[in-house]
Amino acid sequence: MKSVILNIAVRIGFVLLLCLSLSAEAQTGEQKALEARKDQLENEIREINRLLFAQREQKGSVLDQMDALNQKINRQQQLIRITNQQSNLLNRQINTNIRQISKLRSDLEILKGDYAQMIRKSYENRSQQNRLLFLMSSTSFFQAFKRLQYMKQYTQFRKKQGEEIVVKTETLSTLNSDLTRQRKEKELLIAQNRRTKNELTDQVQSQQSLLKTIRQNESAYASEIDxxxxxxxxxxxxxxxxxxxxxxxxxxxxxxxxxxxxxxxxxxxxxxxxxxxxxxxxxxxxxxxxxxxxxxxxxxxxxxxxxxxxxxxxxxxxxxxxxxxxxxxxxxxxxxxxxxxxxxxxxxxxxxxxxxxxxxxxxxxxxxxxxxxxxxxxxxxxxxxxxxxxxxxxxxxxxxxxxxxxxxxxx
Missing domain, CATH: 2.70.70.10 (Glucose Permease (Domain IIA))
Structure with a gap:
């Protein structure tokens, strides 16, 4: 009965791990899409700086300068939104990993306890004579056959329990590594977001300064637009x-x-x-x-x-x-x-x-x-x-x- 319960528990644990794995894959896909969009925005900002701002200090009308500033501000605002989304996604992944780690530790404790108990019983019945007596005391050939099958299944189950402990221990180690990496990624994203916000503040100040200059000479601006x-x-x-x-x-x-x-x-x-x-x-x-x-x-x-x-x-x-x-x-x-x-x-x-x-x-x-x-x-x-x-x-x-x-x- 106990072996049946343990088998059911193992299967439930496998299903839960599979669901968590599929969820992690979906989040990884979302993270990759966000990273690709972030790379595209960063490239666009570099191109705007190179193609639209290169001559700004020496040349260019106020209208060209205003267009360039608006484009850069727009891309920086999008970049901030993307990094915020990445940070939120990492938060979800970190929380998922923490829950997985907690569950794996609990499962490992149960598995190790059951495995230790099985080892003790195996030690108590370790002699070939005890196993032979167990078979010889059968009241019929059918019972002897069933007992032999039970002994084989018990040995296989014990081996499976040991393998399950190894797998869960390795999974736990991988999750801990992922958690450390994700926390570092989040710190980098926060730092990048801070830099982008500072740049955005500078650009908005430049925009306000340029707006003030333009509005002081409204007729010239209107003439250029016309x-x-x-x-x-x-x-x-x-x-x-x-x-x-x-x-x-x-x-x-x-x-x-x-x-x-x-x-x-x-x-x-x-x-x-x-x-x-x-x-x-x-x-x-x-x-x-x-x-x-x-x-x-x-x-x-x-x-x-x-x-x-x-x-x-x-x-x-x-x-x-x-x-x-x-x-x-x-x-x-x-x-x-x-x-x-x-x-x-x-x-x-x-x-x-x-x-x-x-x-x-x-x-x-x-x-x-x-x-x-x-x-x-x-x-x-x-x-x-x-x-x-x-x-x-x-x-x-x-x-x-x-x-x-x-x-x-x-x-």
């Missing part, structure tokens, strides 16, 4: 006019008079390209080899006067000086942009999708060229007054604007 708006709208008008012209020319060439106005009449080959492009939504490469998103897509609040809203129909990506714009997908050059008094740009057709790369100082391709994914299209312009190298990237399906952040991988 100038940028007009420049952006002029570029976007030309982009959309070129798209409409390209659609009309393509449909004329195909001889498809029934084509819907503002939409490409696609050949089977162009349909295949469009379908492949669409299938890669969220996985397209960046239009630069290395960079950081400076301005996203859509409506956003003004950095200085939050009540004022701005509209961005594309994204702006900051890169290293001398960087090239590259094709996000295979396609055909359908137009070259040249804004009067501005810089150059390139439009690529991917079926009925159009990607536009603007703010180029030099072009490597011409209208009609077929390009491959990652192929360099031109050198991105570097503004000598601000020191910034920025690519403006737009995405359309026929004449409909798309959000590049939904199409480019992790943009």
């Amino acid at each position: 100038k940028k708006r007009k420049e952006a709208r002029a570029i976007e008008r030309q982009i959309e006019n070129l798209i409409r012209s390209a659609i009309a020319a393509s449909n004329r060439e195909s001889g498809n008079r029934a084509a819907t106005p503002g939409k490409f009449a696609l050949t089977p080959e162009a349909t295949l390209v469009a379908n492949n492009f669409s299938a890669n939504k969220g996985r397209l490469i960046w239009p630069v080899e290395k960079g950081v998103k400076k301005q996203g897509y859509g409506v956003y609040a003004d950095a200085v006067y939050p009540g004022i809203k701005h509209q961005s129909n594309g994204v702006i990506i900051a890169a290293d000086e001398g960087s090239d714009a590259r094709a996000v997908f295979e396609g055909e050059v359908i137009a070259v942009l040249a804004v009067p008094g501005g810089n150059k740009g390139v439009q690529l057709k991917h079926g009925n999708f159009i990607s536009t790369y603007y703010n180029l100082a030099e072009l490597y391709v011409k209208k009609g060229d077929k390009v491959k994914v990652k192929e360099a299209l031109g050198k991105i312009y570097t503004n000598r007054s601000s020191g910034l190298t920025q690519l403006k990237f737009y995405l359309y399906q026929d004449t409909n604007r798309l959000n590049p952040e939904e199409w480019i991988y992790r943009l």
Whole structure:
């Protein structure tokens, strides 16, 4: 009866350990995901420092400085949230380990007590004569057979008990090591969080100082905002006019008079390209080899006067000086942009999708060229007054604007 109870206890203990193990694996997966996101944020902060702050002291408008500060503050706030989540997760793991250690110690005490009792009984009945007498005193062959089976099972159970003690002792040692490591990790996270919060405080103070400077010269700031708006709208008008012209020319060439106005009449080959492009939504490469998103897509609040809203129909990506714009997908050059008094740009057709790369100082391709994914299209312009190298990237399906952040991988 006692052996049955012990067997049940061992099985229950195994199930509990299995559940705890599965829980630990889930927490490990969550921790890895948080660590990956933390690494990404830290890399983004380094890129913002390198690409947006490098020239800040000597060059750059107050608007560029404000944008850079806002981006860095935003990433630091996200980083603090991530490290807080990691710290909370470690707390849960530490508490789980403490409970496991307590249970294992209790189980070990019971196992060792039972094992010691079994050893004492084995010692008392250690002689071969006693075991032989136990078998010979059987009243029947069947009883003798059952007693022999019992002696074998008893020996195997004793061996299993010893092995269970070894396993639990090793598990206890591993958990104690994990607990020590987790507590050190938590201390490091707390220290990192403290440093990030101090940096954030410094950045917020810089932001407040810059805000004060801007508000002292509100008219100059408003003038700069208005100038940028007009420049952006002029570029976007030309982009959309070129798209409409390209659609009309393509449909004329195909001889498809029934084509819907503002939409490409696609050949089977162009349909295949469009379908492949669409299938890669969220996985397209960046239009630069290395960079950081400076301005996203859509409506956003003004950095200085939050009540004022701005509209961005594309994204702006900051890169290293001398960087090239590259094709996000295979396609055909359908137009070259040249804004009067501005810089150059390139439009690529991917079926009925159009990607536009603007703010180029030099072009490597011409209208009609077929390009491959990652192929360099031109050198991105570097503004000598601000020191910034920025690519403006737009995405359309026929004449409909798309959000590049939904199409480019992790943009």
